[in-house]
Amino acid sequence: MTLLEIRNLHANVNGHEILKGVDLAIKVGEVHSIMGPNGSGKSTLAQVLARRETYEITDGEVLLNGKNLLEMKPEEAASEGVFMAFQYPVEIPGISNAYFLRAALNATRKYRGQEELDAIDFLPFLKEKMRLLDMDERFLNRAVNEGFSGGEKKRNEIVQMAVLEPRLAILDETDSGLDIDALRVVARGVNTMRSQERSILLITHYQRLLNYIVPDYVHVLVDGRIVKSGGPELALALEEKGYSWTEAETIRAAG
Amino acid sequence: MTTNAETIRDLAEREYKWGFVTEIEEDRVPKGLNEEIIRVISSKKAEPEFMLEWRLKAYRHWASLEKADAEPKWANVKYGPIDYQDIVYYSAPKRKPTLKSLEEVDPEILRTYDKLGIPLAEQQRLAGVAIDAVFDSVSVATTFKEKLAEKGVIFCSFSEAVERHPQLVKQYLGSVVPYTDNFFAALNAAVFSDGSFVYVPKGVRCPMELSTYFRINAAETGQFERTLIIADERASVSYLEGCTAPIRDENQLHAAVVELVALDNASIKYSTVQNWYPGDKQGRGGIYNFVTKRGKCQGKHSKISWTQVETGSAITWKYPSCILMGDNSVGEFYSVALTNNYQQADTGTKMIHLGKNTSSTVVSKGISAGHGQNTYRGLVRIQKAATGARNYTQCDSLLIGDKCGAHTFPYIEVKNASARMEHEASTSKIGEDQIFYLRQRGLSAEEAVSMIINGFCRQVFRELPMEFAVEAQKLLSISLEGSVG
Numbered sequence: 001m002t003l004l005e006i007r008n009l010h011a012n013v014n015g016h017e018i019l020k021g022v023d024l025a026i027k028v029g030e031v032h033s034i035m036g037p038n039g040s041g042k043s044t045l046a047q048v049l050a051r052r053e054t055y056e057i058t059d060g061e062v063l064l065n066g067k068n069l070l071e072m073k074p075e076e077a078a079s080e081g082v083f084m085a086f087q088y089p090v091e092i093p094g095i096s097n098a099y100f101l102r103a104a105l106n107a108t109r110k111y112r113g114q115e116e117l118d119a120i121d122f123l124p125f126l127k128e129k130m131r132l133l134d135m136d137e138r139f140l141n142r143a144v145n146e147g148f149s150g151g152e153k154k155r156n157e158i159v160q161m162a163v164l165e166p167r168l169a170i171l172d173e174t175d176s177g178l179d180i181d182a183l184r185v186v187a188r189g190v191n192t193m194r195s196q197e198r199s200i201l202l203i204t205h206y207q208r209l210l211n212y213i214v215p216d217y218v219h220v221l222v223d224g225r226i227v228k229s230g231g232p233e234l235a236l237a238l239e240e241k242g243y244s245w246t247e248a249e250t251i252r253a254a255g
Numbered sequence: 256m257t258t259n260a261e262t263i264r265d266l267a268e269r270e271y272k273w274g275f276v277t278e279i280e281e282d283r284v285p286k287g288l289n290e291e292i293i294r295v296i297s298s299k300k301a302e303p304e305f306m307l308e309w310r311l312k313a314y315r316h317w318a319s320l321e322k323a324d325a326e327p328k329w330a331n332v333k334y335g336p337i338d339y340q341d342i343v344y345y346s347a348p349k350r351k352p353t354l355k356s357l358e359e360v361d362p363e364i365l366r367t368y369d370k371l372g373i374p375l376a377e378q379q380r381l382a383g384v385a386i387d388a389v390f391d392s393v394s395v396a397t398t399f400k401e402k403l404a405e406k407g408v409i410f411c412s413f414s415e416a417v418e419r420h421p422q423l424v425k426q427y428l429g430s431v432v433p434y435t436d437n438f439f440a441a442l443n444a445a446v447f448s449d450g451s452f453v454y455v456p457k458g459v460r461c462p463m464e465l466s467t468y469f470r471i472n473a474a475e476t477g478q479f480e481r482t483l484i485i486a487d488e489r490a491s492v493s494y495l496e497g498c499t500a501p502i503r504d505e506n507q508l509h510a511a512v513v514e515l516v517a518l519d520n521a522s523i524k525y526s527t528v529q530n531w532y533p534g535d536k537q538g539r540g541g542i543y544n545f546v547t548k549r550g551k552c553q554g555k556h557s558k559i560s561w562t563q564v565e566t567g568s569a570i571t572w573k574y575p576s577c578i579l580m581g582d583n584s585v586g587e588f589y590s591v592a593l594t595n596n597y598q599q600a601d602t603g604t605k606m607i608h609l610g611k612n613t614s615s616t617v618v619s620k621g622i623s624a625g626h627g628q629n630t631y632r633g634l635v636r637i638q639k640a641a642t643g644a645r646n647y648t649q650c651d652s653l654l655i656g657d658k659c660g661a662h663t664f665p666y667i668e669v670k671n672a673s674a675r676m677e678h679e680a681s682t683s684k685i686g687e688d689q690i691f692y693l694r695q696r697g698l699s700a701e702e703a704v705s706m707i708i709n710g711f712c713r714q715v716f717r718e719l720p721m722e723f724a725v726e727a728q729k730l731l732s733i734s735l736e737g738s739v740g
Contacts, residue, residue, distance in 0.1 A: 050695050054687075074694035083695075090692040094710025100696075103706065107697035143710065160696065 003028045003199045004049075004069075004168055009060035011041075011048050018044040020224035021060070026168070026199045033202040033210055035235060036221035037243040042203045043087060045221070046172040049201075050084040051077045064168065079111035081167030085157035085174050092144035097156065100144045101126060101163050108164060129162040133189045151182035158189035169193065170201045175209040187212030207239040220246045277363055283346040283476070288339055290314060293445055296345050300414050300448070303421055313434035313444030326438050330601040331630040331662055332570050334506070334543065342508060343476040344446040387412060387451045387467040389480055399463065408461050408492075409454040413481055416452035423454055427485055431514035431551045431578070439510040439545045439572075443479045447512065450480035455490035455521075464720055466495045477508040484514070486521035488554065493524040495723055504540045506569060507532075511546045519554030519581065524562070526719055527575075528727055531567035538597025538626075541569025548575035549605075552584035552613075560587040561604070562718040564727040569598060574632065576605035579613035579641075586615040589715040593731060594627025594659070603633035603664075608641035608674075617648040618714050622731075623659035630662040637674040645675045652682040653711050655704075705732040 004026040011019040018041045026032050036042050048055050049062065051074040062069040064080055072080065092100065106116040117125070130137060135155060145153050154174055161169055171190065175183055190213050194200065202215060210218070210232060218235045220228040220243070228234065228246050238246070284295050293314050297307040320326070321339065387398075387410065403410050409420060417424050434444035451467040469480060486492055509531060515523050525548075534541025544567075550559035561575040577586025588604035606615035621629040629652065637644045652661035661682055669676065685707055693703035709716070709728050716724045 052691055074691060075697050075699050078695055078697040086692065086695075088688075090686075090689050092689060092693070092707060092710050094713035095706055100706070103702070104693075104696035104698060107699070107702065111697065164696065 001028045002026070002063075003065060004201075005063040007061050007063075009045075009048070009062060010058040011044060012056045012058055013044065013054060017058070018055075018224055019048070022221070022224070022226055024219065024226060026201065028167075028199055029196045030217065031194065031200040031202065031213065031215040032217045032219065033204060033215040033235065034219050034221050034226075035204055035207070035238060038205070040221045041224045042205075042221055043172055046084055046170050046201070046203050049077075049168075049170055050074060050082060075107065076111070078164075079108040082170070083161050083164055083166030083168070084170040084172055085154070085161060087173040087176060089145050089148075089153040089157055091146045091148075093146050095144050096141050097144055097159075098123070098126060098140040101160060104160070105163055126163060130159060132192055133159055133162060134185060135159055150177045151179065151185075154178060154182065154186055155189070158186055158193075162189065162193060166198065168199050168201065170203065172203050173205060174202075175204055175206065183209065184212060207235045210235045222246060277366075281346050283343050286341055286343050288314075288342070288344055288446065292344055296446060296448060299345065299347075300417070302417055305421070305425055306417055309429070309434070310445050313441050314446075316435055317438065317441035317445055320438050320441060327572075330572050331628070331632070331664075332572065332599040332601050334570055334599075337506075337508065337543070339442075344479070345448050346476045347448070387465075389449055389451070389467060389469045403462070406459050406462055407456040408459060409452065410465050411452055413447070413450040413452050413483070416483070420452070420454070423485065424452070424483070427483055427514065427516055429514075431516060431549050432512050432547050437547060440512055440547045443481060443510050443512045443547070446477075447479045447481040450482045450511070451484075451496075452482070453484040453492060453494065455486045455492045457487045458489045459487075460490070461492040464493050464495060466497070468497050477510065479509075480511050482511070482513040483516075484523055484525070485516045486518065486523050486557075488519045488521060490518075491522045491524075493526070493720065495526040495528070495720060497528045497530065506534075506541055506543055508543050509545070509568075511548075513546070513548040513575075515550035515559055517550065517552050517554060517557035517559050517581075517584075520556045521554060522558040522560070523550060524560045525550070525575070526723060527561075527563040527565070528719075528723060528730065529563065529565045529567050529571070530730060533567045533598050534569040534596065536596050536625075538569070541598070542567065544568035544571045544573065546571075546573040548573060549578065550576070550586070551578045552581050552586060552610075554584070555581040555610070556583045557581050558585040558587075560585075560589075560718070562589040562715060563591070563602075564712075564715070564719070564730065565590070565592040565600060565602060566730050568600075571598075571600040571602050573602050574604055576607070577615060578607045578609065579615065579644075580609045581613075582610040583612045584610055585613070587718075588615075588617045588619070588633075589718045590619045591622070591712045591715045591727070591731070592620070592629055592631075593622040593624070594629045595624040597626050599628045599630075601630040601632055603631045605634040606636070606646060608635075608637045608644040608646075610641060612643040613641055614645040615647075617646070617650070619648075619650045620712050620715055621650075621652045621661055622655065622708060622711070623652065623661050624655035626658050628660045628662070630664065632664045632666075634666040634668070635676065636666075636668040637671050637676075639670045641671050642673050644671065644673070647677045648679070649714075650678075650680045651711070652680075653708070654682065654684045701732070708732070 002025050006022055006024040009019050009022040034042055051072055057070055102122045109116055174186060214232050218230055219226045284292055293310050297310055432440050434441050453465060455461050517523050531542035531544055552559050559577050565571055579586050586606050592600045592602050594600050604617055617633055619631045621631055623629040631650050635646045650663055654661055663680060689707055690700060690703045708731055716727060719727055
């Protein structure tokens with residue numbers, strides 16, 4: 001069954017066309033990776049899917065489980081199961097992680113007509129998630145991302161993902177700025193979350209992350225279009241030959 | 256981005272829900288201020304001679320200041336001239352002057368307080384909070400008096416204190432804020448009509464929160480209440496005040512005075528949730544809130560803590576202060592001030608260190624939205640004798656939108672070289688990235704802004720009694736207007 005279907009997606013920011021006709025279909029339970037050089041539109045794609053309003057959609061459509069994703073507000077998309085792990089997680093001073101996570105979970109539960117969890121029910125649930133991800137419980141009472149190291153922020157994104165249990169998890173360059181130990185922890189977290197009910201979209205510049213999270217499909221995004229798709233071996237080929245290789249191929253195909 | 260801004264604007268379109276008027280017969284004096292009016296007010300209250308004398312001295316002092324055009328103009332706020340002869344200085348619900356029990360309170364007034372969410376009927380007690388309700392110029396009901404009396408705690412209207420405890424009133428009235436203190440303090444001393452009085456005897460911890468709820472109802476009147484709280488040796492008390500007023504196009508003057516006295520090892524915690532009518536979106540109407548609040552840590556090891564959440568009023572001019580006389584005494588000031596639309600606030604504190612090893616903490620959080628102008632003005636003075644004094648000041652401003660302003664005027668005067676002073680300040684803006692982050696996690700734009708602001712104010716909210724902290728959070732999100740940039 002298809003979870004996400006992107007057809008001919010065009011998006012502008014400040015009048016510049018960034019996405020120039022993206023087509024992509026992700027089935028339930030699949031892990032896809034989008035790779036591409038800087039400025040190719042990878043992060044724009046992630047943010048459009050998360051419904052950031054700075055982007056203007058000029059053409060195309062995106063269906064999430066058959067529903068029009070492009071008509072949803074960010075919080076509606078979130079409640080429909082879209083989660084984005086941010087490349088640069090934001091600090092919210094004065095709000096504890098535990099409080100924030102419960103508010104977020106309850107907002108989505110409310111949207112789905114489920115009962116909200118009180119602090120007494122929520123805390124054991126959260127602690128279990130943190131144990132699975134090897135996160136220190138001290139994180140619970142610290143303000144959201146405030147004073148966190150780069151690695152801690154990224155791990156915190158994965159904790160949020162584990163709590164919110166999304167249907168579509170988008171990881172926007174989660175590997176950037178991570179040392180190898182932090183990368184392993186994050187990858188283990190994502191692999192724990194891998195399931196038959198959940199689809200994952202990994203956005204990355206480097207092949208390195210894909211050694212730890214092996215995707216079912218790899219797509220190469222160049223200049224706002226997917227120019228090549230394949231299995232995990234495509235990532236290795238890219239690592240070896242560089243993005244210019246696909247660009248050359250595209251030109252050849254077009255010519 | 257536009258949607259974020261719109262949602263926040265929607266949130267702000269909510270009306271000031273406390274803006275209704277209660278239809279009730281008033282007993283009011285004619286407009287204007289002169290010695291005759293002072294005598295009428297004093298006689299309406301059947302006051303002893305010493306009170307009338309004091310009022311008249313205050314009036315004469317105020318009149319000389321007015322003549323010399325000495326109304327303070329240094330605050331960073333703008334407003335047209337106030338015609339002091341165009342104000343009614345006394346208005347009271349027409350009913351018998353002394354009330355024996357709640358049953359005698361006009362049912363219209365009881366309904367007003369119910370509507371405001373402040374049930375006065377004792378059986379509907381709000382988790383152990385005793386309330387004094389001040390309606391226009393007079394106190395209409397004080398709850399839980401008997402229970403407090405068992406402990407020797409006096410909690411009553413100021414009028415009743417003058418009648419029944421004249422010695423205490425005589426001893427402490429004006430001892431912290433003399434009528435010569437400033438223009439508005441002089442005016443208040445001349446015409447104040449009621450307020451709350453608290454005395455906690457030696458060694459007594461007040462068994463419940465004490466609270467006063469101030470309501471301006473009548474048109475064209477000023478409200479001039481006076482609160483006096485005395486914590487005797489080893490006594491402690493926590494006191495909270497709240498206030499609202501109807502929506503009116505004219506500005507109304509509120510010039511209150513609060514005096515606190517803490518003797519040896521005593522502590523007073525004074526919390527304010529100020530929600531006077533702020534005026535409309537164009538800046539018409541609203542309360543001028545010109546208030547003098549000061550506490551004296553007279554005894555050694557005494558402590559006075561001010562917490563204020565200021566969301567209402569067209570103009571706020573107030574500096575709850577501590578005079579740290581006793582050795583090892585402690586002063587604290589925690590403040591959230593929000594200005595939206597055309598509201599202006601010039602608020603802060605004065606910490607005057609006189610005793611040895613005195614310490615003070617100042618945490619101020621200013622939020623500006625719309626065309627609001629928010630000024631922090633604070634003085635920390637370490638006198639020569641105050642060896643070992645310490646101060647920590649933190650002063651943060653949060654801007655919402657690009658038409659508002661935040662201003663900071665910290666004054667530090669140190670006359671003793673052993674003082675340790677710390678000052679931190681920051682200014683930030685609510686970012687679109689913060690709002691998007693929270694919305695991506697499922698919160699609405701409204702909830703996101705509210706969460707960011709509550710986080711910003713956390714250090715202050717945690718100083719408030721639990722149930723009021725919840726109220727204050729709600730109030731902030733309702734008071735917000737503007738767009739996020």
